[in-house]
Amino acid sequence: MPFDTTNPEKFRAEIRAWLAENCPAEMQDGDTTADSICWGGRNWTFQSDAQKQWLNVCAENGLTCPTWPQEYGGAGFDRDQEKVWLSELDRINARLPLQSFGIWMLGPALLHFGSHEQKLHYLPPITRGEIRWCQGYSEPGAGSDLASVQSKGEDKGDHWLVNGQKVWTSYADKADWIFALIRTDKDAPKHKGISFLLFDMQSGGVSTRPIKLISGASPFCETFFDDVKVPKDQIVGTENRGWDVAKYLLTHEREMISGGGSGRGAGRSLAKVLADAGHDLSEASLRTEAIACDIEEMSVALTIERYKDQAAGGKGVGDASAMLKYAGTELNKRKHELFMSAGGSEALQWDGATGSLPADWLRTKANSIEGGTSEVMLSIISKRVLGLPG
Amino acid sequence: MTNLTLNEDETMLVDSARGFLDEASPVEKFRELRDAGKAYNPELWKQMADLGWTGVLVPEDQGGIDMGHAAANLLAQEMGKTLVSSPFISTAVMAATALRQVADNPRAAEALAKIASGDLTYALALDEGVKHAPSKTQMQAERVGNGFSLSGEKTFVVDGGSADRLLVLARTGDADDALTLFDIPADRDGITRTAQNMIDARDSAQISFDGVEATGEDVVGTVDQAMSVLNPALRAGQAALAAEMTGLSSGAFGMTVSYLQERKQFGVLIGQFQALQHRAAHLWSDIEVTTSTIANAGRMMDEDPENAALAVSLAKARACQTAKLAVMEGVQMHGGIGMTDAFDMGFFMKRARVAQEWLGDYGYHAEQIAKIKGY
Numbered sequence A: 001m002p003f004d005t006t007n008p009e010k011f012r013a014e015i016r017a018w019l020a021e022n023c024p025a026e027m028q029d030g031d032t033t034a035d036s037i038c039w040g041g042r043n044w045t046f047q048s049d050a051q052k053q054w055l056n057v058c059a060e061n062g063l064t065c066p067t068w069p070q071e072y073g074g075a076g077f078d079r080d081q082e083k084v085w086l087s088e089l090d091r092i093n094a095r096l097p098l099q100s101f102g103i104w105m106l107g108p109a110l111l112h113f114g115s116h117e118q119k120l121h122y123l124p125p126i127t128r129g130e131i132r133w134c135q136g137y138s139e140p141g142a143g144s145d146l147a148s149v150q151s152k153g154e155d156k157g158d159h160w161l162v163n164g165q166k167v168w169t170s171y172a173d174k175a176d177w178i179f180a181l182i183r184t185d186k187d188a189p190k191h192k193g194i195s196f197l198l199f200d201m202q203s204g205g206v207s208t209r210p211i212k213l214i215s216g217a218s219p220f221c222e223t224f225f226d227d228v229k230v231p232k233d234q235i236v237g238t239e240n241r242g243w244d245v246a247k248y249l250l251t252h253e254r255e256m257i258s259g260g261g262s263g264r265g266a267g268r269s270l271a272k273v274l275a276d277a278g279h280d281l282s283e284a285s286l287r288t289e290a291i292a293c294d295i296e297e298m299s300v301a302l303t304i305e306r307y308k309d310q311a312a313g314g315k316g317v318g319d320a321s322a323m324l325k326y327a328g329t330e331l332n333k334r335k336h337e338l339f340m341s342a343g344g345s346e347a348l349q350w351d352g353a354t355g356s357l358p359a360d361w362l363r364t365k366a367n368s369i370e371g372g373t374s375e376v377m378l379s380i381i382s383k384r385v386l387g388l389p390g
Numbered sequence B: 001m002t003n004l005t006l007n008e009d010e011t012m013l014v015d016s017a018r019g020f021l022d023e024a025s026p027v028e029k030f031r032e033l034r035d036a037g038k039a040y041n042p043e044l045w046k047q048m049a050d051l052g053w054t055g056v057l058v059p060e061d062q063g064g065i066d067m068g069h070a071a072a073n074l075l076a077q078e079m080g081k082t083l084v085s086s087p088f089i090s091t092a093v094m095a096a097t098a099l100r101q102v103a104d105n106p107r108a109a110e111a112l113a114k115i116a117s118g119d120l121t122y123a124l125a126l127d128e129g130v131k132h133a134p135s136k137t138q139m140q141a142e143r144v145g146n147g148f149s150l151s152g153e154k155t156f157v158v159d160g161g162s163a164d165r166l167l168v169l170a171r172t173g174d175a176d177d178a179l180t181l182f183d184i185p186a187d188r189d190g191i192t193r194t195a196q197n198m199i200d201a202r203d204s205a206q207i208s209f210d211g212v213e214a215t216g217e218d219v220v221g222t223v224d225q226a227m228s229v230l231n232p233a234l235r236a237g238q239a240a241l242a243a244e245m246t247g248l249s250s251g252a253f254g255m256t257v258s259y260l261q262e263r264k265q266f267g268v269l270i271g272q273f274q275a276l277q278h279r280a281a282h283l284w285s286d287i288e289v290t291t292s293t294i295a296n297a298g299r300m301m302d303e304d305p306e307n308a309a310l311a312v313s314l315a316k317a318r319a320c321q322t323a324k325l326a327v328m329e330g331v332q333m334h335g336g337i338g339m340t341d342a343f344d345m346g347f348f349m350k351r352a353r354v355a356q357e358w359l360g361d362y363g364y365h366a367e368q369i370a371k372i373k374g375y
């Protein structure tokens, strides 16, 4: 690794110099819209040479997953070093080189529950953007009550034979592999009969059907499993104890949805966003709401920072992720209501494209549903954090 | 920037503060003071001095422990939890912050030493109307010979009835910010103090100045430039008060969650009702978010004081909203009991209301934030 991690000041200077040399100018445009994200995967088409170059040079240096251990494709940064890295990215308005469910969700779960061989096998392709993952949790009958999943895996000696249906599977049609909750013991109590399985979306018997969202685009699917053979070594953790892995993964997912996944952008001013869009905020209610949102935004960002500071580098924040998700997503919805009212009729024009104001506004409504609803977050806090009776 | 968690020294400070205050100043002690018509307990103040707290922002040269603003905020937060009433914020936070900027002046150095030893208390006589607005100061300090003559009215001077000395803000020129800060004894000729009974039963006074003489020696810093010493002091006070309010919110919340776990209605603990669970969870989240802004304010004041104004206003703005929610939910979730004077929740509600106003309420600080951010 080209950085001296022993001396904080030198470290920052080296990161800065490295970025100056390696981050393509096109990737320093501050674009955080959905369309600018590099997701990677077997079928990924890079939007530009710069995007490809940026991913590769970061991956070579462990910087797509800076807090993961070097042997698994990360840079081995601790929390302070991660903060330096992110703040230097922010300073030059750089895009993140890669984002994915592998980075946010599966990676942390594998680091915690996976065997050394599994980590060596699955993690480096995630850091290089070679394999894109999707999440097979929800089913038609198992949403908030996730442990009621019915998709089942029959023990066939060297493999499980998987049958069933998932729903709301984001990017299932684009992903290469899936991590899925599969019932492997139908007689056990519902939390005790689930296994956490990994399999290739190109396996025989896997099919997907996209579902269109109110926000226009179609990033999620119904996913069907029809006699899918899953080799026995493609399980994370112990057979029938997949719920532990599932819950742990959810805490990372929630941290990410709260806005803490990348930990960036806290310095951006709502006033500036609105002013850039041509709003003078002279109307009393608009100005009042903009200030209130700004106060919330700064405060929630600080809370994410504080909780991540509390967790050792790269570790999750545990049950408090429910609070971060609740606060972060409710704020995001509120902010987009503000953007819409500031935008007036202009904001109502619709071409169905992602990244437009109305599409973003509609998409934020899912923030307080996906990864567990706000109501479920409040229930988790009241039971697990406050210890209120069931 | 350091991170937002407590370091080892701070953790020790919090633990020892909590241990001490639970013993020496639980909420019952506040009730005793209130019932006796007293604003604070001078013996407790002495003990706080012995622990080094009154010197938390006093340089070591003057006998302080000089632990910085983050530490001062933590102390205020612990005091807030059990409604400890004392001149801590006026004296140990604001006056100390103002005076240490001019500590090369022997008089200021001596005052700082006495603050640290617990032998001197201060009040800041700033506001003249019902809202915090130092820039609207009308009180005149007319030049007379080599000195000044102060005439005018200050109102809602927190700790003003009991303080030994006053830091008085007065106008010395026509320009908006031509203000001067004077450090004078509270019993100087021409000063009349009238107690104002406040809902939180703490010390507040109306103070009139009738041709009060002040010398050049009494000026803190430079004539016409009060704000350069006063602004850091105000910020320190606002952050500490926000911290106190966050402690107060946690205190009220703790009582409420306990009540949800003991009160039964409909044959079950009321904490089993999701309508209450979700509100309690929301309140907890709100307190956590505000706690982060307090940590940030302390960090900014200690590490980048020139740029701390935004962080401080953020902390005070949010603490006002959180404290309001915490005490409203506190009373509501206690039902009828919450409305009684015999129960402590009302004390939290009243203190929260006063603390919201003091040194600028939500609206004041939201406006500061708007100005800084260019709305």
Ligand SMILES: Cc1cc2nc3c(=O)[nH]c(=O)nc-3n(C[C@H](O)[C@H](O)[C@H](O)COP(=O)(O)OP(=O)(O)OC[C@H]3O[C@@H](n4cnc5c(N)ncnc54)[C@H](O)[C@@H]3O)c2cc1C
Pocket (backbone or CB within 6 Å): A134, A135, A136, A137, A138, A139, A142, A143, A144, A145, A167, A168, A169, A170, A171, A220, A366, A369, A370, A371, A372, A373, A374, A375, A376, A379
């Ligand atoms: C855009 C989007 C992307 C998604 N991506 C994925 C994905 O990639 N993979 C995946 O597996 N899933 C995904 N999901 C599914 C998501 O996790 C579920 O929608 C969510 O968990 C809620 O489940 P549900 O839709 O069945 O709603 P339900 O559970 O039926 O909830 C309906 C309503 O009832 C409330 N409710 C339910 N239980 C309680 C309770 N105990 N107390 C109080 N209120 C309650 C809920 O809060 C909600 O308001 C996605 C969802 C969306 C919207």
Ligand SMILES: Cc1cc2nc3c(=O)[nH]c(=O)nc-3n(C[C@H](O)[C@H](O)[C@H](O)COP(=O)(O)OP(=O)(O)OC[C@H]3O[C@@H](n4cnc5c(N)ncnc54)[C@H](O)[C@@H]3O)c2cc1C
Pocket (backbone or CB within 6 Å): B263, B265, B266, B270, B273, B275, B276, B332, B333, B334, B335, B336, B337, B339
């Ligand atoms: C100023 C005042 C005057 C009054 N005057 C009279 C009077 O003249 N005559 C008289 O008979 N009474 C009077 N009352 C009593 C009043 O009617 C009760 O205080 C009220 O019904 C609440 O009962 P409680 O105090 O026992 O609270 P609790 O019932 O113990 O409630 C505590 C909390 O739990 C909540 N809670 C309780 N059950 C549920 C549930 N199932 N789901 C969700 N939340 C729940 C409540 O909303 C409350 O927030 C008076 C009360 C006050 C404050």
